Amino acid sequence: MKKYDYIVVGAGLAGLAASVELALAQKKVLLIEQHNLPGGCSSSFVRGRFEFDPSLHELCGVGPESDPGEVRAMFDRYGIKIDWKRVDDCFRVITEDSDGNPMDVTMPAGRDAFIEKLDSYVPGYRDKIENLFRLFDEVNDGIAYVSRPKYSLPKVMIKYTDLLKVGAKKVDEVFDALELPQKIRDILSTYWSYLGVSLDSLSFAHYASMVSNYIAKGAYIPAKTSHEISVALAEKFRELGGQMIFNCRAESFIFEGDKCAGVNTTLGEFRADCVLANINPDIIYGKMMDQSLIPEREKKLSNARNRQFGGRMFTCYLGLNKTAEELGIKDYSIFMSSYADSVKEYNSLKKIDTNKYSIFLCYNVANPGFSPEGTCVCSFTKMYTSAEDWEKLSAADYFAMKERIAKEMIAQLKDKAGIDLEPYIEEISIASPWTFARYLNAPEGAVYGYETRDWDDIMSRNMSLATDYPIKGLIPIGTAGPRGDGYSSALYCGYQLASIAMSKEGK
Amino acid sequence: MPYGVKLKGLGGNDMKEFAFLPKTRDAIIASAEAKDVDGEFIINQKAKALHPDYQALTVREIIDHVDAKTYILGNEDGSPVAYFKAGQYLSLQFIIDNSIITRPYSISSSPQWSLLGKYAVTIRRNPGGFAADKIIDTLRTGDKVIASAPEGSFFYDPIRDGKSVIALAGGSGITPFLSMAYAIRDGIEDFNLTIIYGSRDDKSILFKDELKSITNDCAKVKVVHVLSEETRDDCESGFITAELISKYLPSNGTCSIFMCGPEAMYNFVGKEVEKLGIDNKFIRKELQSVTKDVASQPGYPADCKDQVYNVKLIRGNAVYEFSASANEPVLVAIERAGIAAPSRCRCGECGWCRSKLLKGNVFIPEGTDGRRKADKDYGYIHPCASFPVSDIEIEVPGVYTE
Numbered sequence: 052m053k054k055y056d057y058i059v060v061g062a063g064l065a066g067l068a069a070s071v072e073l074a075l076a077q078k079k080v081l082l083i084e085q086h087n088l089p090g091g092c093s094s095s096f097v098r099g100r101f102e103f104d105p106s107l108h109e110l111c112g113v114g115p116e117s118d119p120g121e122v123r124a125m126f127d128r129y130g131i132k133i134d135w136k137r138v139d140d141c142f143r144v145i146t147e148d149s150d151g152n153p154m155d156v157t158m159p160a161g162r163d164a165f166i167e168k169l170d171s172y173v174p175g176y177r178d179k180i181e182n183l184f185r186l187f188d189e190v191n192d193g194i195a196y197v198s199r200p201k202y203s204l205p206k207v208m209i210k211y212t213d214l215l216k217v218g219a220k221k222v223d224e225v226f227d228a229l230e231l232p233q234k235i236r237d238i239l240s241t242y243w244s245y246l247g248v249s250l251d252s253l254s255f256a257h258y259a260s261m262v263s264n265y266i267a268k269g270a271y272i273p274a275k276t277s278h279e280i281s282v283a284l285a286e287k288f289r290e291l292g293g294q295m296i297f298n299c300r301a302e303s304f305i306f307e308g309d310k311c312a313g314v315n316t317t318l319g320e321f322r323a324d325c326v327l328a329n330i331n332p333d334i335i336y337g338k339m340m341d342q343s344l345i346p347e348r349e350k351k352l353s354n355a356r357n358r359q360f361g362g363r364m365f366t367c368y369l370g371l372n373k374t375a376e377e378l379g380i381k382d383y384s385i386f387m388s389s390y391a392d393s394v395k396e397y398n399s400l401k402k403i404d405t406n407k408y409s410i411f412l413c414y415n416v417a418n419p420g421f422s423p424e425g426t427c428v429c430s431f432t433k434m435y436t437s438a439e440d441w442e443k444l445s446a447a448d449y450f451a452m453k454e455r456i457a458k459e460m461i462a463q464l465k466d467k468a469g470i471d472l473e474p475y476i477e478e479i480s481i482a483s484p485w486t487f488a489r490y491l492n493a494p495e496g497a498v499y500g501y502e503t504r505d506w507d508d509i510m511s512r513n514m515s516l517a518t519d520y521p522i523k524g525l526i527p528i529g530t531a532g533p534r535g536d537g538y539s540s541a542l543y544c545g546y547q548l549a550s551i552a553m554s555k556e557g558k
Numbered sequence: 559m560p561y562g563v564k565l566k567g568l569g570g571n572d573m574k575e576f577a578f579l580p581k582t583r584d585a586i587i588a589s590a591e592a593k594d595v596d597g598e599f600i601i602n603q604k605a606k607a608l609h610p611d612y613q614a615l616t617v618r619e620i621i622d623h624v625d626a627k628t629y630i631l632g633n634e635d636g637s638p639v640a641y642f643k644a645g646q647y648l649s650l651q652f653i654i655d656n657s658i659i660t661r662p663y664s665i666s667s668s669p670q671w672s673l674l675g676k677y678a679v680t681i682r683r684n685p686g687g688f689a690a691d692k693i694i695d696t697l698r699t700g701d702k703v704i705a706s707a708p709e710g711s712f713f714y715d716p717i718r719d720g721k722s723v724i725a726l727a728g729g730s731g732i733t734p735f736l737s738m739a740y741a742i743r744d745g746i747e748d749f750n751l752t753i754i755y756g757s758r759d760d761k762s763i764l765f766k767d768e769l770k771s772i773t774n775d776c777a778k779v780k781v782v783h784v785l786s787e788e789t790r791d792d793c794e795s796g797f798i799t800a801e802l803i804s805k806y807l808p809s810n811g812t813c814s815i816f817m818c819g820p821e822a823m824y825n826f827v828g829k830e831v832e833k834l835g836i837d838n839k840f841i842r843k844e845l846q847s848v849t850k851d852v853a854s855q856p857g858y859p860a861d862c863k864d865q866v867y868n869v870k871l872i873r874g875n876a877v878y879e880f881s882a883s884a885n886e887p888v889l890v891a892i893e894r895a896g897i898a899a900p901s902r903c904r905c906g907e908c909g910w911c912r913s914k915l916l917k918g919n920v921f922i923p924e925g926t927d928g929r930r931k932a933d934k935d936y937g938y939i940h941p942c943a944s945f946p947v948s949d950i951e952i953e954v955p956g957v958y959t960e
Binding site for chain 1: 563591592
């Protein structure tokens, strides 16, 4: 039996990045994937003459060539070329502000342009807005500094004092301390759904790093759907000598004593010194190993997390037989919600009947060549903050429910933005939490993993790295990890935990 | 103060709170119960029931037709099989002469039946073909058949499609429309369906009685039989032409044209449908296979016709070598060599057979090239719709049911 240095289970972005990192370090690596192609969420599917991106809205952390973010830098280091297309605007948001008035705001990308626009919507607070952006800078610079292998604590204490002050704080608490007027907060809160946690419970530093990255460096999408990212990483891994097996599902982990020594799969048994599993820990512990081998702290951690998952996604994909211009689509993304207030909105997303949230997206606005000439591709996405209604649904009612929700979203766009797509739909496909559960095996189809909230936010997770991975030879990677959810987070998580795995082995 | 940030009311205590984050987290974890972790989730279970990796079914009943048979497949204990949208297909796996082969068949029964634990599929004889006749001659009641989950996107979508549908069926292409007709009758789907069904003569009409009974029960479904080799008062004669279709187009409201039948039917009826001047979005085709005459496809390198090429195939740690006819898709050569390889739609569309072409060249007819854009850049092909035009080396994924 061939023995590997590492087995990576799951070729989602974290698994792919981890595999490439390990292979770059000359390790003998096997990557297995339950599906017939790499990527997990980062994938694509074809219907008729259209190719759809199942999950990507826009990537954070790419940045322009002149000012690369961590994702672009990572791909440069791997020698992978992706044809990135820039998204010019941050967002348009149509909702009800905290005073109960209608709100329709469009925000451009670019720090100066964003500040200018914010100042024009809510005049008289320019000093407060600039104060916020100075804090963004300090938080980002400070986190980058402490992420170095060596840093000086006194320097942190002197130079990044405000990072230390806000490090444990939630977004709402810091907005209070910045004395931002409610109208500005209503606009700034728009991105909350990208992390899936309302702003009373979400780490400010987490939110700040994402929002300021989108604003300052801009958002990007790959020209040929996110499958382009996954297949590029997979091919790089092969080129580095890695072995990859598709249609191969891990069923259980093999233990020798208290050390994980391999994986039993649908295609047989594979052995390695260490396994990196791109699988939610509840599934690993609950279904793939003997409960007696789970350290008590890990059992308690799972129970403390209490299945509070984020991002039970619902997406409607449309291939339209008219161009974006012909359909009157000007914005890349339109966030439509009932309330600007993230707490009220989060609560309304629990039930199918009360969930009126939807993000509309048109890929061709950022990438005119995304679909054949004379056409465009759009999507609507919403998420559910409770599993309940999707648990109750029966298979026989399932298709009609998907159609009902998709119809609501299409009607909502017509009503709120005056864009009528219905007569031009040539292809339609609808994915629900069941669909994401099917393709990813993620618990409840929740693509964000455990919510990054309160005591389990990413600041707390990162500061607990030393205690969080206690099982010898088995490291869960992915959204439950120190970076939480999102494309750039998943990629970074793969890199980070592969490095940790190698350093543990070094000891 | 290099950054000059003003934060009202935050100070030393908040810095302490930050430093204590891991301890706070530890305390919360420590206070949780150490009970066993539950790895079962209802949504995941329901998703799995709707989309199982495969279904191990039994042939419960066989119904004879002229040159075709209908097989009732199901769970022996009557427990539900995976639910589906009328129009979807099952990919069935058979072992014939030591070859593991899979073929897609549209489900002809009502989605209602799946709740009772059964599906119906119809297999028509195909003299000279690789699989159909052998399956019909060997499959018996009580035999086990491995089926995929219901697959495919040839179904009615109330958001996309017209309020009415005219279904053009040829031969066994009637099966998805029979399922749709049942679904309308059973209240599962809601649209007006007119099936225009071309057959040679009265006796070769499949499901004549079933169709009659549905139209008797349900006013939303109409059936028009078109016979090419017989004249009868209750049927149209000749072929399915634009003129004939026009007679049945609804006078108001949007209308979609759905087509399902053999390649020869598309070659003729496809051109007739074009004459109607209907917006392309209202025209949908279910292909039953890729072309049987690849050499006639535009762009085909003529000197490759009838050639035989060598194939080197890698699957996991195993390597196989065999030959392949230029006239057949790579997937058929793999099956003839007795190697299990993933396959579902067999017309280039679904991508389930996605494989890496390591060396050599293939010809992919444009109409059935369903590859992802980035896959084209990295040399991935769908063997079910790729024809060898040189010696090739290919890496294929595994199959779940082994």
